Amino acid sequence: MRKWLKVFLAIVLGLTLAGCSSKENTASSDNEYQAIKQSKTIAWGIRTDVRLFGYVNLKTGKVEGFELDLARALTKQMLGKDGKAEFVETTAKTKIPQLLNNSVDVDLATMTITDERKKVVDFTNPYFNAGQSILVKNSSKINSIKDLNHKNIVVLAVKGTTAVQNMKKFAPKAKVQEYDDYGQAMAALKSGQGDAMTTDNGILAGLADENKGYKLVGGTFTNEPYGMAIKKNQPQLKRALNKALAELKANGTYKKLLIKWFNGVKGFSMKEAMK
Structure with missing residues (x-):
């Protein structure tokens, strides 16, 4: 009798712990x-x-x-x-x-x-x-990524970003000049050290908003939401x-x-x- 009682209690205890474990797992996934x-x-x-x-x-x-x-x-x-x-x-x-x-x-x-x-x-x-786009002066004749694919074009970008790698794919003939941050790259664009700057459209929109006389062109040529x-x-x-x-x-x-x-x-x- 004692033997069967022990077995019964073990089964009940096991089911109870299993139930608690399941409940805890559910709670932790949504806590x-x-x-x-x-x-x-x-x-x-x-x-x-x-x-x-x-x-x-x-x-x-x-x-x-x-x-x-x-x-x-x-x-x-x-x-x-x-x-x-x-x-x-x-x-x-x-x-x-x-x-x-x-x-x-x-x-x-x-x-x-x-x-x-x-x-x-x-x-x-x-x-x-978000997606990669292009920022140029309002007077620029550059209108799309295709216009950057020339050996006499200098494009400004930030070191370590996907923008640099994407330029090798979409405009391999262009010369890419890399800078430590967006502020430096924008300053270089304003001083005429490059023909265009490239990175996410949202970031370029912020730079264009802060620096009047610049615009985004060509829409986005990558998909990076x-x-x-x-x-x-x-x-x-x-x-x-x-x-x-x-x-x-x-x-x-x-x-x-x-x-x-x-x-x-x-x-x-x-x-x-x-x-």
Whole structure:
């Protein structure tokens, strides 16, 4: 009798532990979204050095931009009128580490969706259809990537970016001059050291907005969309973000934000960005 009682208790205990384990696994896979709903707060990782997306307005001293406005709209769409968006400054090097160490819930920081990054984080659907484009003076006769494919053309780009590699593919005859950052490359373009500058259309839009007399040409010749990054195994949070983004696009809020920040930039394609 005792033997059968022990067997019975072992079976019950085993089933109980299995049930607890299953419940814990389910909870852990969705704990981020549950915590967000409970606190009614989303911590967003945002850039403060990319004009039009997230940057410091020198007149007001405040950080502003398309991505901050989009984060606020997404927060309200997901959590209601009492939802609160908190912002944490991030950089190209720190945005994924900050996400993984729980400093932020979501990275909304001009992050291109790549297979390499997908090994570490999950991405939402694209919120900005970024792609490589070309920036030139308003008086330039360059109109497309084909016009760069000549040996007497000098194109300016930033070291270590995909823009440099893409030029070898799309305009192999052009001479590419590399700089440490976008500020240096823009200064070189303004001083006549190159015929054109190339990188993501959104970044070029910011440079054109800040430096009057320059325009984007040729649309985009690569497809490198930006997505919101979250930690892996957070399916509820990913679904909620995608749903909120789709709703903002459907109700016109997304388009209004794009117009607010990019409408005045010469040569920037609103239609391409919204694809």
